[in-house]
Amino acid sequence: xxxxxxxxxxxxxxxxxxxxxxxxxxxxxxxxxxxxxxxxxxxxxxxxxxxxxxxxxxxxxxxxxxxxxxxxxxxxxxxxxxxxxxxxxxxxxxxxxxxxxxxxxxxxxxxxxxxxxxxxxxxxxxxxxxxxxxxxxxxxxxxxxxxxxxxxxxxxxxxxxxxxxxxxxxxxxxxxxxxxxxxxxxxxxxxxxxxxxxxxxxxxxxxxxxxxxxxxxxxxxxxxxxxxxxxxxxxxxxxxxxxxxxxxxxxxxxxxxxxxxxxxxxxxxxxxxxxxxxxxxxxxxxxxxxxxxxxxxxxxxxxxxxxxxxxxxxxxxxxxxxxxxxxxxxxxxxxxxxxxxxxxxxxxxxxxxxxxxxxxxxxxxxxxxxxxxxxxxxxxxxxxxxxxxxxxxxxxxxxxxxxxxxxxxxxxxxxxxxxxxxxxxxxxxxxxxxxxxxxxxxxxxxxxxxxxxxxxxxxxxxxxxxxxxxxxxxxxxxxxxxxxxxxxxxxxxxxxxxxxxxxxxxxxxxxxxxxxxxxxxxxxxxxxxxxxxxxxxxxxxxxxxxxxxxxxxxxxxxxxxxxxxxxxxxxxxxxxxxxxxxxxxxxxxxxxxxxxxxxxxxxxxxxxxxxxxxxxxxxxxxxxxxxxxxxxxxxxxxxxxxxxxxxxxxxxxxxxxxxxx
Amino acid sequence: xxxxxxxxxxxxxxxxxxxxxxxxxxxxxxxxxxxxxxxxxxxxxxxxxxxxxxxxxxxxxxxxxxxxxxxxxxxxxxxxxxxxxxxxxxxxxxxxxxxxxxxxxxxxxxxxxxxxxxxxxxxxxxxxxxxxxxxxxxxxxxxxxxxxxxxxxxxxxxxxxxxxxxxxxxxxxxxxxxxxxxxxxxxxxxxxxxxxxxxxxxxxxxxxxxxxxxxxxxxxxxxxxxxxxxxxxxxxxxxxxxxxxxxxxxxxx
Ligand SMILES: Cc1cc2nc3c(=O)[nH]c(=O)nc-3n(C[C@H](O)[C@H](O)[C@H](O)COP(=O)(O)OP(=O)(O)OC[C@H]3O[C@@H](n4cnc5c(N)ncnc54)[C@H](O)[C@@H]3O)c2cc1C
Ligand code: SF4
Ligand code: FES
Numbered sequence: 001x002x003x004x005x006x007x008x009x010x011x012x013x014x015x016x017x018x019x020x021x022x023x024x025x026x027x028x029x030x031x032x033x034x035x036x037x038x039x040x041x042x043x044x045x046x047x048x049x050x051x052x053x054x055x056x057x058x059x060x061x062x063x064x065x066x067x068x069x070x071x072x073x074x075x076x077x078x079x080x081x082x083x084x085x086x087x088x089x090x091x092x093x094x095x096x097x098x099x100x101x102x103x104x105x106x107x108x109x110x111x112x113x114x115x116x117x118x119x120x121x122x123x124x125x126x127x128x129x130x131x132x133x134x135x136x137x138x139x140x141x142x143x144x145x146x147x148x149x150x151x152x153x154x155x156x157x158x159x160x161x162x163x164x165x166x167x168x169x170x171x172x173x174x175x176x177x178x179x180x181x182x183x184x185x186x187x188x189x190x191x192x193x194x195x196x197x198x199x200x201x202x203x204x205x206x207x208x209x210x211x212x213x214x215x216x217x218x219x220x221x222x223x224x225x226x227x228x229x230x231x232x233x234x235x236x237x238x239x240x241x242x243x244x245x246x247x248x249x250x251x252x253x254x255x256x257x258x259x260x261x262x263x264x265x266x267x268x269x270x271x272x273x274x275x276x277x278x279x280x281x282x283x284x285x286x287x288x289x290x291x292x293x294x295x296x297x298x299x300x301x302x303x304x305x306x307x308x309x310x311x312x313x314x315x316x317x318x319x320x321x322x323x324x325x326x327x328x329x330x331x332x333x334x335x336x337x338x339x340x341x342x343x344x345x346x347x348x349x350x351x352x353x354x355x356x357x358x359x360x361x362x363x364x365x366x367x368x369x370x371x372x373x374x375x376x377x378x379x380x381x382x383x384x385x386x387x388x389x390x391x392x393x394x395x396x397x398x399x400x401x402x403x404x405x406x407x408x409x410x411x412x413x414x415x416x417x418x419x420x421x422x423x424x425x426x427x428x429x430x431x432x433x434x435x436x437x438x439x440x441x442x443x444x445x446x447x448x449x450x451x452x453x454x455x456x457x458x459x460x461x462x463x464x465x466x467x468x469x470x471x472x473x474x475x476x477x478x479x480x481x482x483x484x485x486x487x488x489x490x491x492x493x494x495x496x497x498x499x500x501x502x503x504x505x506x507x508x509x510x511x512x513x514x515x516x517x518x519x520x521x522x523x524x525x526x527x528x529x530x531x532x533x534x535x536x537x538x539x540x541x542x543x544x545x546x547x548x549x550x551x552x553x554x555x556x557x558x559x560x561x562x563x564x565x566x567x568x569x570x571x572x573x574x575x576x577x578x579x580x581x582x583x584x585x586x587x588x589x590x591x592x593x594x595x596x597x598x599x600x601x602x603x604x605x606x607x608x609x610x611x612x613x614x615x616x617x618x619x620x621x622x623x624x625x626x627x628x629x630x631x632x633x634x635x636x637x638x639x640x641x642x643x644x645x646x647x648x649x650x651x652x653x654x655x656x657x658x659x660x661x
Numbered sequence: 662x663x664x665x666x667x668x669x670x671x672x673x674x675x676x677x678x679x680x681x682x683x684x685x686x687x688x689x690x691x692x693x694x695x696x697x698x699x700x701x702x703x704x705x706x707x708x709x710x711x712x713x714x715x716x717x718x719x720x721x722x723x724x725x726x727x728x729x730x731x732x733x734x735x736x737x738x739x740x741x742x743x744x745x746x747x748x749x750x751x752x753x754x755x756x757x758x759x760x761x762x763x764x765x766x767x768x769x770x771x772x773x774x775x776x777x778x779x780x781x782x783x784x785x786x787x788x789x790x791x792x793x794x795x796x797x798x799x800x801x802x803x804x805x806x807x808x809x810x811x812x813x814x815x816x817x818x819x820x821x822x823x824x825x826x827x828x829x830x831x832x833x834x835x836x837x838x839x840x841x842x843x844x845x846x847x848x849x850x851x852x853x854x855x856x857x858x859x860x861x862x863x864x865x866x867x868x869x870x871x872x873x874x875x876x877x878x879x880x881x882x883x884x885x886x887x888x889x890x891x892x893x894x895x896x897x898x899x900x901x902x903x904x905x906x907x908x909x910x911x912x913x914x
Contacts, residue, residue, distance in 0.1 A: 053800040068721060068780075069787050071827055072729040088807060124803070131803035133796045133856045135820035142810030160820060166728055167823060174795035181791035189784065212776055241723040276694055278701045281725050404726070407751055410696070473800045522711040524704070568716055573678065574777040576719055577711070 005258070005632055005646045008434045009113035014652045015095075018117045021435075025478055026485040033058035036484050037492060039206055039221030041193045041248050043070030045165075045465060046448025047227030048172035049472030055184035056175075057477060059484070062219055063176065063185055064208055066192045066243060066579070071173040074229050074241040075468065078165025079286045079401075081149055081157035082465040084122040089146055093154040095119045100653060101152050102463060105331060106428070106456020107606035107622065108655050109261070109630070111648060113435055115454045121474040122466050126158055128473055132171040136160050149288065149461045157462045162286060162400045168465055172472070191217075192579060193248050194507045196224060196255045196444060199499045203444035207500070207507045211579060214572035216504050218495035222487045223443045223480055226252060227472065230427040230449035232265065234587045234594065235539070236531020238424035239271060239284040245583040246590050249431050249450050257439035258632040258644060260432035260452025262590070263598035266459055266607050267540050268425035269335035272408055272418075273355040282423040283408060285358070285401055287461045290328050290335070292367070292394065293358040293418070295319050297347040307349070307357055307417050318342055322617075326660040333458045333607045333620075334660060336422035340540045341618065343421070350419045359417035364390035422540060426464060428455045428607065429597075432632040432646075436479035437471060440632075443483060447471035452630065457606025511571050514581040519564035523577060526561050527584045530554065530591055538595050543611040547599040551592055555639065558588040593633060593641060600643060603627045624655055667693045667759040671706065673718055674766040679774050679782075685764075695755035699742065700725060700732065702754055720779040725750040727891065730826030733833070734779055735766040740830035740889045748828065748891040768829055770838035772876045783829050785875040786843060793867035794847040796856050815853055822849040824892045831886035831894075837878030842886040844872050845902035846894050852905055862909035869906055 010017040028036065036059050040051040043065040051063040065073060087093040098119040103110055126144070130136065136158050137145040149157040160167040179185040190211040197205040197218070205220040231246035232238040253259045270285045296315045303310065319338055320327045328335075339356050348354050369386030372393060378385065391414055395402070402413050409419070430453055431439050431446035438445050448468040455463065537543075537550035561584075569575040604613045604620035605627070613621040629645040636642055669690045676683030690709075693702055700722050707717035722732040732749040736742035742752045757763065765779065773781040811819075823846070831842035848865050851857030857864070880899060887896045 049800075056799040067723055067729070067731060068783060069730075069827065071787070071790075072723055072731050074724070074729075076729050077724045077726060086806070124801075126806045127803035128798075128800060130806040130809060131796065131798045131856055133819075133851050133854050135816055135823050135850065135854070137820075138811055138813045138816040140813050142812050142816075143807050160823075163728065163824060166826075167820075170823065174790060175798075175800075177787060177791040178795040178797065180787075181793075187787070189787070212782075241729065242725060243723050275696045278694065278697050278705055280698075280701050280704055283726050404751075407747065407753070408698075410753075410755060477800070520712060522708050524708060524711075566711055566714075568711055574719055574780065577717060 004440050005432070005644050006434065007111060007113070007646060008436060009111065010435065014112065014116050017113055018120055022478055025482045028481055028485045028488060030058050032488045034060065036060065036487060037062070037221045038480065039219055039224045040064070040227060041206065041225065042073065042227035042229060042448070042450070043173070043176065044073035044075035044227060044229055044448060045169055045172055045468030046450070046472045047073070047225070048169065048176045049469050050225055050227060050447055050476045051185055052172065052175035052179050053473055053477045054480065055179035057481070061179070061185040062188065062221065064188045064191045064193055066190065066211060068190055070176055070187060070189060071170060073169060074244050075169045075465070076166050077241060078465055079162045079284065080288055081147060081159035081164045081462040082125070082168065083149070083156050083460070083462045084126045084158060084466065085119050085156060086123050086126060088144060089155045091154045093156050097154065098122060098156065102454065102460060103456065103653055104658065105460040106458055107658060108456065108624070108628065108650065109264075109605055109648065110454050110456035111630070112650060112652055117475065118454050118467055118470050121470045124474055125466060125469045129168060129171050132175060134160065134167050134171040136167070147288065148291070152460070165465060168469065172469070193251070194582065195251045195503045196441070197499050197503045198255055198441060199493065199497065202442045204493055205495065205500065207503050209507070212574050214570070214575065216507055218500045218504060220493050220495055222484055222490060223445065225445040225447060225476060225480065226431065226450050227447045228450045230430070231587070231590060232424045232427050234530070234591055235424040235534045236528050237274065237279060237282050237535070239268060239282050242281060245586070247583050247586045249446065250586040250590055252431060252439060252441065252444060252446070253635050256441045256635075257444060257446070258432040258634050259429070259593060260630050260632050261429040261457075261597065262594045262633065263538065263601065263608055264428035264457050264606065265424060266332060266426040266428060267336045267422045269332055269339055269422050270358060270420045271423035272405065273350060273352060273421040275409070283404065284423070284425065285405060285418065285420060287332070289358060289398060289401065292363045292397070293328065293360050294362055295328055295335070295339070295356055295358055297342045297349060297356050301346040302353070307359070316342075316347070323660045330660045331458060332461070333609075337540055337609060339422055355419040355421045357417035358420045360394060360413065361417070364394055364414070368393035424539070426459055428453055428457060428459055432630065436482065437476055438479070438483070445476060445480060447476055457608055510582070511578065513562070514565070514567045514578060514585070515571065517562060517565050517567070519566045521564045521566060523565060523567065523581045523584050526557065526565060527587065529557055530584070530587060533557070534591055534594070538591070538598055541609050541611050542598045544599060547595045550595045554588065554591045554595070561585065561588060592639060596641060597631055597633065600631060601627055622657065665759070666691070667695065667754065667757070669693045669702070669754070669757065670762040672762060672764045673778070675718070675778055676775050678777055683775065693754050695753070697754045698725070698750060699734070699736070699752040699754065700750050718779060719777040722750055727751040728826060730828040733768050733781065733828055733830070735768060735833055737764050740768065740833040741891050746891060746893050748826070768833035770832045770877075772838060772840070773829060773832065783827070785877070786827050786829065788875065789840070789844060789868055789871045790847065792871035793860070793864040794851070796851060797860060809855060811854065819850045819853040822846045822853070822894065822898055825894050826892055828891060830889050830891060832877065834885040834889035835878065836883065836885070837881060839880045839886070840872050840875070840877035841880040841899050841902070842890060842894055844868050845898040848902045848905055849898040852901070861905065862913050865902060865905040865909050866913065
């Protein structure tokens, strides 16, 4: 059984695996490519880049997305930047260092071969994007600019102001649209994939619903690529776009694809806190702000004073106190847990008391203000002058984020410290894939955030964009080609085939089921309730008792959903409530598996923190003996799963306990 | 900043599908928090409609932070509402007063047919990009990124044009339903950068042709587009596109 979990990592030295693979992979000749059809679901960074590249190579591609245009995939929202081991700053970066940082940042729960390849192709990504006309930030000399990110020691992050995701996605989208114009890609926007069709054990197509007409459609493909993003919205509130969901991956899971490390979730430390019961999503404040903001809470419990009236000695800069070496720049998982600890202990601030301060005053004055003053030759500047000068510099660096914050909270972060709190941001878990990005279903691939990925138990900042584009531009085109080289004799299968008919019937039955309940509660209300359970019991801190309890609660909620939900309208119309019903129903199943996975992992690592497994001073306690594996779950029907383990071998890196003290 | 709840009257355009006739419906919300976003107010309205057995209002949205370009409400006669430089999803209720009546319509333009209620079909924009809004460079063809030096000012100017989110507010704002601002933003970005130079002439001609084919109106320089654009895309892009077009016609004949 477990040989299904063969990672197929090529033999040989780490640095030669990918070159070796590429130069020996079987090829498909151009005439045959025209007869091979590939379905790409999702047009974010992973999907748009894969669809464009496969079409350039000559395959016939069909691409799908649920938004009204491929350009609106959630990747568009990424702010901070994209990593690449270019070493343009000559500061000691290298492919190996990026590889090492990624494995370590992931708390030693990622596969060496994949991560090394990711670091290797990172350099090609920047070249490709620049050639497409992506307007990255530049220096006066005309070269590309870099910033530092996520507590690494080198400057390897490329960026386009606070809109890096937008610019990268528009690059990939333009490549995709070029192929649409050439007739090599057929684009299906406002379409949602609702099942994978398998024939003789291989993925051969999908069932999709046209979200405008409501009709179901059958689409054949020699291979199917899922590039459908992450499932952070299982928590209801997250930084993800409203439509982000698990449906495509979940359908694949139910059709035999194993789900890898479902409980590995990234909670980002710097987001704008919840302001009311009507809250629909949370907004990220880029990690780059932690370079210049100091995080603190009052030393006194339930201190009601205005932050600016709390004197220096009555503030607790708890990250600087607990982690003197890294201070405010500890990795995301650590910063998030520390904020929760303070708020749970009663030191939180703001109306909800579930927030901490991110304060720029010190650096406005002392770092930037003083530097400017000395540049301008002002001796003994007073506080007001320092603040004014510093403000100019900070505005240039983070102006758009400060404006966004003010727009949402009506408070001016130049005058008053920001209030921030951790929020769900990214899912490291996803469909289990091998070195070729193939799931356990032959011919079914998963790319980008949808796969269980290269980030182990915690992702470093600016690495998701890198992974999405690596998978789509540079990895899948080779590995999918290798599979298709054995499919050249497979004629396109008629969609009257009984496998298509049955899959469509099952999808239809499910839609009917949602519409027939005719209860009284909105889909949204179930989603919100599920989110609360997940956040309380499978969020930043997890315990055996809490998780067991959560599983019971989720099951009860799921039962209630099928008895009392009200999905207005009908199937054959534009009906966003029906679309949402399907997504929430899948989240109601996924939530249970996440809790099960968290329960199985009796250790704390990266974003997964089990209260029972911590050191005396509250740090995560990993158990490499027992848990150095990828948990790959096989769906058995109902609430039944079986666990397969892919052991992780480290041949090139020495495993160590992470310490940021 | 918990302030007083407000009463808000909404007049919302309801239209079951592209073929049906539409009309305004009036709704009253009694507990609107000033800290809510405009779309969160619609969530509250929809929740109320669903529990009361009614039909929720269909509207497009996704990122809810002003970057995906999906939200598209025409509020009191202005695309994305009364405030400058933001999208509908970034508008907060504190921009309105207790007791206000707010009129909400979809984008209105022949080339953006209504799908339902406040959702419209903007696929014409994708077809315009497919006609030429790209650099023809296949994956793997690229040279080292730093071998192309681009002066910072040029890069910044190209970036400013590239921040267009493809929302269509410019079209909705224009009395002629012209798409010039959207098209010129892409043309500008790529004609400013050295990477885009090789296809400069073909691009502008193809994109303008496609724009006309889609039925967008002509530009009479009223500037309404730029004034309502949430990304404040500059009118000078239109002037640049016009120059590019004339130049291309001269070069290519
Ligand atoms: C606010 C924010 C900021 C971020 N900033 C950064 C950053 O600075 N650097 C970084 O590296 N990472 C960042 N990330 C993470 C990164 O943006 C994402 O992980 C990445 O963009 C995911 O890309 P993707 O292509 O895998 O999926 P997505 O971009 O999520 O695309 C998913 C696609 O799948 C389609 N889809 C989904 N389900 C279906 C279905 N059933 N049928 C049809 N289509 C479907 C969607 O329509 C969409 O086209 C950020 C994330 C957030 C939320
Ligand atoms: S130019 Fe402005 S208004 Fe027009 S589509 Fe772009 S962002 Fe929207
Ligand atoms: S919902 Fe994305 S811009 Fe408004």
